[in-house]
Amino acid sequence: MIINSIKNIKGNVCVPGDKSISHRAIMLGALSKGITNIKGFLMGEDCLSTISCFREMGITIDIDDSLVTVHGKGLHGLKKPNKELYVGNSGTTLRLLSGLLAPQEFDCILTGDDSIKSRPMRRIIEPLTKMGANIVSIGNNDKAPLKITGSNLHNITYESLVSSAQVKSCIILASLYTENETKIIEPALSRNHTELMLNYFGGNITIHDSTIISTPVAELYGKDIIVPGDISSAAFLIVACLITKNSELLIRDVGINPTRDGIIRVLKSMNANISLLNEKVINGELVADIKVKSSNLKGTIIDKDIIPTLIDEIPVIAVAACFAEGKTIIKDAAELKVKESNRIEAMVTELSKMNADILATEDGMIISHSPQLTGTTVNSYNDHRVAMSLAVAGLAAQGTTEILDSSCIDISFPSFYDLLKNISNL
Ligand SMILES: O=C(O)C1=C[C@@H](OP(=O)(O)O)[C@@H](O)[C@H](O)C1
Numbered sequence: 407m408i409i410n411s412i413k414n415i416k417g418n419v420c421v422p423g424d425k426s427i428s429h430r431a432i433m434l435g436a437l438s439k440g441i442t443n444i445k446g447f448l449m450g451e452d453c454l455s456t457i458s459c460f461r462e463m464g465i466t467i468d469i470d471d472s473l474v475t476v477h478g479k480g481l482h483g484l485k486k487p488n489k490e491l492y493v494g495n496s497g498t499t500l501r502l503l504s505g506l507l508a509p510q511e512f513d514c515i516l517t518g519d520d521s522i523k524s525r526p527m528r529r530i531i532e533p534l535t536k537m538g539a540n541i542v543s544i545g546n547n548d549k550a551p552l553k554i555t556g557s558n559l560h561n562i563t564y565e566s567l568v569s570s571a572q573v574k575s576c577i578i579l580a581s582l583y584t585e586n587e588t589k590i591i592e593p594a595l596s597r598n599h600t601e602l603m604l605n606y607f608g609g610n611i612t613i614h615d616s617t618i619i620s621t622p623v624a625e626l627y628g629k630d631i632i633v634p635g636d637i638s639s640a641a642f643l644i645v646a647c648l649i650t651k652n653s654e655l656l657i658r659d660v661g662i663n664p665t666r667d668g669i670i671r672v673l674k675s676m677n678a679n680i681s682l683l684n685e686k687v688i689n690g691e692l693v694a695d696i697k698v699k700s701s702n703l704k705g706t707i708i709d710k711d712i713i714p715t716l717i718d719e720i721p722v723i724a725v726a727a728c729f730a731e732g733k734t735i736i737k738d739a740a741e742l743k744v745k746e747s748n749r750i751e752a753m754v755t756e757l758s759k760m761n762a763d764i765l766a767t768e769d770g771m772i773i774s775h776s777p778q779l780t781g782t783t784v785n786s787y788n789d790h791r792v793a794m795s796l797a798v799a800g801l802a803a804q805g806t807t808e809i810l811d812s813s814c815i816d817i818s819f820p821s822f823y824d825l826l827k828n829i830s831n832l
């Protein structure tokens with residue numbers, strides 16, 4: 407992808423549907439009785455991987471224009487797949503499916519691309535094994551491919567060492583097949599879309615601070631879902647608007663669930679001109695229009711409990727921080743090292759090539775005001791969030807930025823380049 411510096415951004419747009427909610431709508435739709443119609447489903451590669459895994463397990467899923475229809479078969483309706491389930495690049499698909507497959511009456515193998523095969527799976531193998539699951543890493547390295555042999559599971563109380571919605575959701579899905587209450591305690595509350603959607607489908611989940619209690623129910627029932635715009639995708643446009651002069655942008659119908667809105671809170675604390683309009687609740691999720699204007703940003707400290715609420719946005723926050731007066735310190739974010747790439751190393755290496763003043767730390771980054779970025783050739787590490795963050799940096803850099811291996815953007819935001827073109831002179 408080639409990005410030239412732009413004059414400004416002006417527009418009134420929508421971003422594609424939320425990735426986390428799109429995955430869960432397919433999964434819970436499949437496990438429910440009856441039909442689930444999904445509007446605004448994200449047609450990104452990760453969510454399409456989830457669809458193909460469920461089709462492989464006998465679930466009919468129709469895609470008709472912008473409507474996805476899942477013909478649910480109930481909690482006990484999945485069939486043994488004829489081949490390995492391939493999750494592509496999607497950690498969410500792999501970890502949530504593991505929880506769901508552990509209590510089935512069949513065995514199967516879960517695998518994916520090279521990036522997925524390098525990500526840590528001990529975090530799900532351990533709690534599932536405690537529940538009585540038979541789940542093994544085929545390479546004996548705590549990584550995928552995973553072989554799961556269906557077993558009877560029992561409830562547990564699990565104190566997780568990481569704040570991870572994928573770990574929490576994996577355990578919640580497994581707990582649907584146990585007899586009693588399962589309790590999960592997180593160090594800080596991670597995104598709660600599984601909990602909200604399960605309750606919307608007739609499940610029984612309660613949340614007290616960062617403790618989640620899942621009580622099994624006899625059946626879930628299919629419902630219509632409207633997927634809000636993905637705040638993680640909106641983040642790229644928000645930062646692009648903030649760091650280019652004379653820009654103004656309205657992004658409509660974006661999910662602003664309080665477990666996902668850390669980017670808004672942090673940018674506001676950096677003096678960003680952002681307002682939320684038309685707040686409403688749609689199928690349990692808080693949604694709003696986000697209005698953004700160019701701003702003179704200032705540095706901040708980002709750490710502790712806010713980290714899980716903006717974990718995927720840190721690469722683009724690092725770009726915003728280059729344009730913020732003073733220093734921005736990001737701490738407590740070691741999870742960035744085990745995403746699609748090591749996102750600390752990737753952002754520090756590539757933004758440095760563009761002349762940013764940025765340092766890696768053990769669990770984050772320190773970024774100093776460096777508004778004179780220069781375009782050059784940069785690496786995406788095949789990581790969609792890295793690719794799009796570098797593209798945003800390129801919009802405000804002098805000259806031309808070339809992003810290598812940018813097709814990974816299709817994982818979560820296939821219309822990224824076209825949308826940017828629509829709202830700028832790119
Ligand atoms: O549950 C989810 O949908 C996700 C949870 C997060 O991962 P972790 O649970 O590993 O933090 C996030 O980074 C990922 O993009 C999506």
Ligand SMILES: C=C(OP(=O)(O)O)C(=O)O
Nearest residue numbers: 495496497498718745791
């Ligand atoms: C980490 C991400 O996704 P996943 O874990 O589902 O691969 C992401 O989308 O930034």
